[in-house]
Structures are given as C-alpha cells and as structure tokens.
Amino acid sequence: MTLRLGPHAYDESDRLVMAIVNRTPDSFYDKGLTWHEDAALDRVRQVVEEGADIVDIGGIKAGPGPVIDAEEEMRRVVGFVGRVRGEFPGLVISVDTWRAEVGRAVCQEGADLLNDAWGGYDPGLVDVAAEFGVGYVCTHTGGATPRTRPFRVEYADVVDDVVASLVAQADRAVARGVDRSRVLIDPAHDFGKNSWHSLEVTRRLEELTSTGWPVLVSLSNKDFVGEALDLPVGERLVGTLATTAISAWLGAQVYRVHEVVETRQVLDMVATIAGTRRPSVMTRGLA
Template sequence: MSAAGAPDDGTLLLRQRVVGRSDRLVMAIVNRTPDSFYDRGSTWALDRALERVTQAVAAGADIVDIGGVKAGHGPPVDEAEEIERVVPLVRLVRQRWPEVIVSVDTWRAGVARRACEAGADLLNDAWGGTDPQLARVAAEFDVALVCTHTAGIAPRTNPHRIEYDDVVADVVRDCSRLAQRALDVGVDPRRIIVDPAHDFAKTTAHSLEVTRRLGELVALGWPVLVSVSRKDFVGETLDLPTDERLPGTLAATVVAAWLGARIHRVHDVAAVRQALDMTRAIAGDAPPLVAVRGLR
C-alpha cells in the first residue's frame, strides 16, 4: 500500500473489472432531472434516459452515471423523489447492459442503499461526504466510492468569493481525509476513487490550477476521476456558452488524462473516447487500431 493507503499497483476494481493504471475510462452522464445545466431535461423521461444509455454504450462508455438532482440551485428534491428518479433506471440499466458499470450520483446514504439494492456498482458522492453514512453503504455492498473535494460547502451551493492558501493542497488534504474515512469503515481500497471537483467550491482560476497541478493528486495513488465536461471554468476561460464548450472540454480532458486522471465524466462520449484513445496511444499505453502507413 502507498502512504495514503492506496494499492501499490494502482488497481481499481469496478464490479469484477480490474482497471489498470494506464486505462482511461469514460463515464457517461445520464440526468433524470428536468433542469440540468447542459441537457435541460432532455433525458428526464425514462424512455429518453434509456435511449441516452443506449447511445452512450454504443459510443464507448465504460460507466453510466445516473443522477436525480441538479448539482446547482433549483427546486428542492427530497430523498423519496430522488429514489423515484434514480432507482428504476438503475434497475433497467443493470438488466439490459450487464457488462456496463452503473454509477449513481448522490450524496444521500438512503438513495445509495436503494441504488445498490437495484444493482449499482459505484457511488459517486459528488458533495464530499456530506452524509458520512454513504461510505458505510459502499462498504456494506462492496461497491466503489468517489471521494470528492468540495471544501465542506452544502450540496447544491455555488461558490462565492471562496479563497484558499493553496487550492491543490486543500484538494489533496480533503480527498486523503475522505479516502481514509472510507478505509476506516471498510471500503475495499481497490474501490476508492478521488475527484478534485472542478467548479465545485472553486473559481475558474482554482479549476485551472487544479488541472495544471493534477499530478499532485494522482501522486496519492488513488485513481482520479475528473468531471470537466462543458463546465463553467471552460466557458469562462473561452467566453463561450455551454453548447460551444466541447473543444475546450477536450483540451482539459487530454491534459488531465496525460497527467494521470483515469475516469472522465462527460456529456460527449464519442468525442472524449477518441481523445482518450489518442492520448493513450501517444503515451505508448495502447497501439494504433490500424498501423499500415509506410508498411506496405
């Protein structure tokens, strides 16, 4: 084990799939919400959500991340409503795509429990351990857990003039603390993931610095997940609306992958899959799919 408690070989175990240190996984975003910042409810209906999963899997998604509550401000969604939005879709995806890793984006242990009972493999706790019981659910069901840096702000809270002496040091410290808490309650160390959480409790300058110095988080030894897809830091950097942020997203994705991020949570599965495959080939971690130029 590393000093942080991570497996020395970098092994990540998702369901029964062993993910190596050089692998790069695509996590497709599927929102069962009527008000998400990018898709604006396009996958709110159950049949549309299933269509989105079908498209994502065909485009190369390794993981499907199902969420029932918008990350930012919006109408309240209680636990019962979140369960009703998320659990039926988890159950259907598990039945129809047995090889796909099913993730649930929630900060509530009650939702996590019901999702695991329906077949979820991964709990994406995007609000940094707000409910400490969620890690216990991950341990009980032997599923993977994402430990996320949010500086202790409440769920669905946007940052306001937040300051750090060193944002990356804070990310490393908080992710280490959450990973240790997960270990302490019995989560398999091969199932712990950390996320620096671009935009969450961060200004654009903070998110850019986290991206630039991502290697410091990777050095802990835990697999790193990044969620940069079409986010505000991309939009503000380029002064572009959400529907024009794909090129900036791909640039941030490639930098993060090159620095060691292993899971990429995205809206645009096919484009990101190609960008990651190209990055792996340049790094020498995967061969070209075709290699005949100059050889015949």
Template sequence: MAIINRTPDSFYDQGKTWSEDLSTELALAQADEAIAQGAEIVDIGGVKAGPGDDVSAGEEIARVVPTIAAVHDKHPGVLISVDTWRAEVADAALAAGAGLINDTWAGYEPELIAVAGHYGAGYVCSHTGGATPRTRPHRVHYDDVVASVIAETTALAERAAAAGCAQELIYLDPTHDFGKNTFHGLELLRRVDELVATGWPVLMALSNKDFVGETLDRPVDQRVAGTLAATAWAAARGVAAFRAHEVKETVDIIRMTAAISGYVRPLATTRGLA
C-alpha cells in the same frame, strides 16, 4: 463515465432523458448509446447540482432507481454509478444494481460512506471546501487549493477503504466548480501531477463546466473544444477516469493520448505498411 441526468433542469442537456411519468425509455436509450461509444461507467443522477427546486430523497429515488435497474438488467457488465449525496438514495441505488457512489458533495451525509462499504461498492471522494449541497461558490479562498483538495479527498478515501469500499473503485475527484472559482479549476489541472502522485486513481468531471466557459468566454453549448483540451491535458498526466457528456469524443481523446504515450496500439493501421 457517461452522464445520464434524470432531471428536468440539468444545466447542459436541459432534461434530455426526463419524462413526467418517470419512464426509463429515454434514459436507457442514452445509456445504450454511451456504452456503444465506449463508456465503461454510467453515472445516473436525479438532482441538479446547482440551485433549483427542492427534490426529496423519495423523489430522487423514484427518478434514479428504476433507470439503474433497467441499465443493470440490460448491461450487467457495465459499472453503474449513482450521483447522490444522500445515504438513503445510495442504499436503494446499490440494491438496484449500482456499484459506485459518486458523492459530489464530499461526505455531506457521513453515513454515505458506510452504506457504500456495506455493499462493497466504490466511492468517489470529492472536494467542496465545506459547501452545502446545491449552492454556488461565493468569494471562495484557499491558501493552496491543491493541498486542500489532496487533504480532504485522501481523508475520505482512507475512510472509504476502512469502511469496506472496493479499493480499486475509490477515486479522488477535485470537483471542478464545486466550492471553487475558475482560477482554482485551472490550477488543479496545472498541478494535476500532485493529485495523481497520491496513488489513488483520480476522476475528473470537466465536461462543459463553468471554469471552461469562463476561460474561453463561451456559453454552455460551446464548451466542448475547451473540455476536450482539458481532458487531453489531464489524460496525458495520468487521470484515470472522466465524467463526460460527449462520450465518443472523450474516448477518442483518451485513446489518442494513450497511443501517443505508447500504452495502446492504433486500432486500424494500413498506411505505409503494404
């Protein structure tokens, strides 16, 4: 899952595809590159996850919907995800060609699942521990963070399936950093087998997150190695999808892990065979 941020203040790319006139050229070029590198899902978002300037639903729609339409028109076979917690935005995005709702705020607007179900779209079931959108965690505590994640995300998954969402596109996302500290993030990876054992496909958004930075004491622009190590660990244990900034490197990690496991063949083999 490639990340396309239609924001001027994203924590990692600092507005790489942003334009004041909301033109789609930069975002479409980034989507083209990500798809060429192997992305099978393109996730488009219009509001920074953390604290920042208020963005109305109308402004969020203006930021993401034209980009969704442009990517869908050029790459009709690619699954487009919209990163939003708002039902109004999801409705407009699905009408424009999106097929997956990445609800990173765990059903904060309950109507969102119904919108996804109405379109037969997929739905990402997140866990935030009840956090309000765009807030940072503060002294969060769980008796068992993995049990809490499983309970909250599987309940959302069951609601999504009952609402008519595409069964094969209902993902559980433990949602690293959202309502969690670094120790929680590491425990979720350590016990990822328990998430996979639910039977629902698991999606992880690990890319350059704060839990990686705090583990390694690295600033946001020096977290790729840590991200890829966490990705390899999770891929080897059955995580189905990864939301990533570095698409080519992430695809290589997934393919190498799958080849070691015997699930795929090497792409170009000549050494010692002639």
C-alpha cells in the same frame, strides 16, 4: 493500483469514460432531454454503443433549484437503475447522490459505484458503499452545502487543500470498510471553487495522481472552461477536450462526460502518444 468497478478490473493505464445520464428536468447541459425514463434508457443504450465504460445516473442537478427531497430523488433513480441493470448486466452503473438512503436503495437495485459529489456531506453514504461492497468516489468541495454555488471562496493553496481533503476522505472510506481498490478521488472542478481554482487544479493534477488513488475528473462543459474561452454551455466541447487531453497526460483515469465518442478519441490518442496503446492501423511507410 488496480481499480475494481463492478465485476471489472482496470490497470493504471486504462482510461475510462463515464457517461452522464440525467434523470432531471433541469440539467444545465441537456435541459431535460433524458428526464423521461424511456428517453434516459435510450441515452444509456446510445452511450454503451459509443463505448462508455460506466454510466453515471443522477436525479438532482448540481446547481440551485427547487428542493428535491430523498423520496423524489429515489423515485427518479431507483427503479431506473433496476431497468438499466436488467438490460446491461455487465455495465458499471454509478449513481450521483449525496444521500445514504438513496445510496442504499440504488445498491439494492444493482448499482456498482456511489459518486458522492458533495464530499461526504452525508457521512453515512460511505458506510453504504462498504456494506454493499461497491465503489465510492470521494470529492473535494471545500465544505460546500449541496447545490450551492461558490462565492468568494479562498484557499491558501487550493491544490494542497484538495490533496489533503481527498486523501483523508479516501483513507476514511477504507477505514469504514470500502475495498481500497474501489475508491476514487475527484477534485470536483467548479464545486467550491472559482475558475482560477479549477484551472490551478488542472495544471497541477499530477499532485493528485501521484497520491496513488485513481483520479476521476468531471470536466465536461464546466463553467471554468466557459469562462476561460468566454463561451456558453453549448459551445464548450473543444475546450473540454483540450482539458481532457491535459488531464489524461497527467494521469487521470476516469472521465465523467456528456460527449462519449469525442472523449474516447482524445483518450486513445493521448494513450497512443504516451506509448500505452498501439495505433489502430500502422501502414504509413510500410506498404
């Protein structure tokens, strides 16, 4: 199935890099490095130069913290989306939000994709995507409340639950009017899951990719990587890239990441091994 984001169309074999841009002072990874708007815009310029296909802008960190109401979230992201759209008219802009009112405001500024990271917590967000003709990311959180950490979550079979939930969400999005070619599904590693669950989802990712819906994975420096290797956030790149390679081989299409260059190289290498991409240079044994 062709994936359409903004004005672009992508084949199933295309692997897209979605660069994270946090408009927050307390991100778990960058600790507020792009909190100020000019710094965030510099980050956008950097990742575009590095080859990012999509930028994902968020105004609230995923984990627990101070309450951020819709007005404050909009203050952080709406005008910024407008600035990014003005400077990069062809760039795919995604916004990470669970609120319909925020989604509406960013779509009015030119957002192309609503990344509903909390699995339809606000059922009106999908209607905003339909109204504006933008893309929509369905996520599996096991029914978790936004910004809460999992505690002794249990599933009879986590992958069965993920597949059933995401297919139902995707079907609902289409029924509500979202273009089928603009719907993605995300198993949401770490969200509503312990590390065993996230590892199981990764091992069995082909059960998601075989549904026919484009799969987005957000693996970058996650806790399941850190717990697998007993490493803190700043030392999880190698584990993240190993997980990225596995996910690419199993068919995931979009990768939400902090490190663009390294991710692009891994995706290109996997695609070259798979035979869907030609080597950049081929001279060994020929010259």
